Amino acid sequence: MSTRTDFAQTAQQREAAVTIFERGAPGRRASMLPEIDVPLQAAEALLPARFRRQEIPRLPEVSEPEIVRHYVRLSKRNFDLDSGFYPLGSCTMKHNPKMHERVAAMPGHSRLHPFQRPERAQGALELMWGLQEALSEVAGLPHVSLQPSAGSHGELAGVLLTRAYHEARGDAREIILTPDTAHGTNPATVTMAGYRVVGVGTNPDGGVDLDDLRSKATDRVACLMLTNPNTLGIFDPNITEIAKIVHDVGATLYYDGANLNAIMGISRPGDMGFDIVHFNLHKSFTQPHGGGGPGSGPIAVSDRIAPYLPVPLVTRTDTADGPVFDLTDDAPQSIGRLRGFQGNYGVFVRAYAYICSLGGEGLRRASEIAVLNANYLRARMREKGIGEYLSSPYEGSCMHEFVLSGGPMKRDLGIRTLDLAKRMLDFGVHPPTVYFPQLVEECLLIEPTETETRETLDAFVEIVAEILAEAATSPEIAQNAPYTTPVRRLDEATAARTPVLRQSFDRE
């Protein structure tokens, strides 16, 4: 790479972005529909004019080859996990096994109607039951609902369960505690569920500040939402004391499962004292992220929370002919439904296949190697050439991810964490999570996952060293990066100030 910032345009950069609506021509089409094979009835008799659409929606007019080429071309303007390292902290970008797509596509799974009667969906219900059992075991909590659609939805379920639990005891409470390291979804969920957020501080070791927690834990507190290991990648060794403080005031303890990949088979939230856990099946259980979904956010709960679980519930009855599975809404204290049907079954199929492949021992090994890879990468990032610019704010070992501070880099080299991240794009790796958690200056949150090879981790270290060395003499390179991506830095401020959120059809 030359030490200039006027790199030649790539072929992709020369090609202007064209939307599907700007392709094609009037009258062109891809679909051919079946003939109307029934006796024609008068249009007006079927649908009175006052209900009829007056102007046809301006959908694209394109042929099949145009559609395929358009979206394949678009796909090449994406970076993805199958192409390269993706150490996005808190997102657990582990390999998505290809077998999962094969089994999820089987017609018995993919073409099963959600209103099929349970006696004709026994395989699906057995799979859901099996997944519930496995998740229950990983969480160390006896009851599971698979219904929530994503982590944020699981959080909403958890907070509504907390509300139902307190209300059933006639105990109105209005506060939910979240640490200042929490994911943004936690406080947002609290507000949606009608509670008020009160923050809890972090101690110098990166754990919950116990004194601050004690001072805020009152009988007005409904719940503490916690991630452990937390978003700094640190396992809070005071967890049993935290649980005691929270339980002593009658509140529930909620586990944000975003970081579960650190502890599967090693330590269980239920054993730590948590009452409610959500899982991100798209993280620890490797549902492909799809560019931002679908996910799935099942929850596991303790006995005292179980009566309030969302419906429908999967039931199992053992008979002489073997187990019979069913769905029931019969749970009088349930918070009710959180969505249509039974949840993201297609995600369950993949997660279940993953658990079948790994087994209990494999899940534990996955977590152990995730921790090993994170600590190895962290150790290498402390080497000369990197460690003096990217400091480690916390001592001791990390769990499956770790934070670095770009503070020294900003002061000594004049480049910010954002610049480092943008320069990484030119090297074919996805940058870590940046500027989160907010309490670390110029933060980088790095999660390599267990599925990366040692060579990949080493190559990443070399890339970071090279960027920092480059910045020592020519900080402007990083400051103006990237250069080789389909587009360069984008004007986000204008996008937000004068939003253009859809194609305009001025041509018509």
Next chain:
Amino acid sequence: MSEYTSLTPEDLAEMLATIGVASIDELLGAIPDDVRLQVPLNIPAGRPEQEVVAHLRQLAERNTSADDEITFLGGGMYDHYSPALIESIILRSEFLTPYTPYQPEISQGGLQAMFEYQTAISELTGLPISNASLYEGPSAVASAAYMSKLANDRPEFVVSRGLHPHARQTLATVAHGWGGRVVEVDLVNGVTDLTQLADLVGPNTCAVIVQQPNFLGAVEDLSAIAEIAHAAGAVPICSADPLTLGVLEAPGNQGIEICVGEGQTLGNRLDFGGPSFGFLAASAEHMRRMPGRIAGQTADVDGRRGFVLTLQTREQHIRREKATSNICTAQALNALAGVIYLAWLGRQGLPELGELLLQRTAYARTQLAALDGVELLHDQPVVREFAVRLDAPADRVIAACQDRGVNPGLALGHEYPEYENGLLVAITEQRSRSDIDTLVRVLGEVVAEIIGSRTAAGVAG
């Protein structure tokens, strides 16, 4: 057993040495012994890929899929045809395996697809602003309700019983959290009772929520409903079936301010209920109260057209407890399938498909209503779904039809006690006239047999 990892004993030894510890266990030292799991997880041992595939196939074979019977089952998800090109595109690693596009420079494919999707949804609904998708249909209704709560902070949601039961139940669950109440409006001859609606709507009404076509398949008079809502300063919300919007007037042209819906019919699988996607479009004044991701067009430093996630000051990762929603992960891949489907169907195909559904559904409705022991539950205009009342127990009829290879539809009585022995029948373009004729024959036989056995028992008694 496979962890999809690649660690060799040499790697392990060298990596531990680099870290400066003797074992992985030493790295886990922060975890106190009393919360360490001392025994292995009670989950069966891992198995080779081929055995897992065989096991998953055995489970699949114990389900009766839409390939295994002639199905007329609907009620929110439908067996529409999904063209092969969708699967071919969405299974590409570049769409399947990235995360949410936090780094727009290397995510232009996904971001542009969101922008195209938003354009298509805006066109369908007749509303200017669409987000980039929500989890699915019923929870999208709850999201729309929360938006209207942010708009006027009133406590009551007046909801038609024509709204999907799952959507009504989801709304009740979620609204309870923020102190909202749900009041239901009855149906009369299959559609929302406008007189009762007008009586129930008032200064406490946050939003009026209906479905188009409604759960019984009937087309609602959205203009009249929106007018009632507006007169009281409430937000008119509609949950619409996007595939019918080639023939039905756009909700946005009938005074609806927020239109949501279930996107499964747009090229997504049945998948026993998910994942699919929910859509949400709104009028301009609601833009900064929208939940979820939104893509916007902008330019890069060299002036190239590009796309970013925008209006992020609404969102949880910036605004935390002041966010308009907690949604983080949406349904990007499913929404991509949706926009590809709409491009495939195209400007001509969408109304054509609507006409095909209208004609075949009318045929099926006429033929079924002519059977002894079957009558229409309502006579409102319908597009692809209609309801009949059987003179026989619906569950028994359905089970007997299924034994003969036909799934005649959904029994309504479980969710609607007022429609005991009601049957909801859905017709998609995958059901030919010959399939419909089979349904008419089988259902006719089964109902006749049940009535016959009842008459015989009556005579014997």
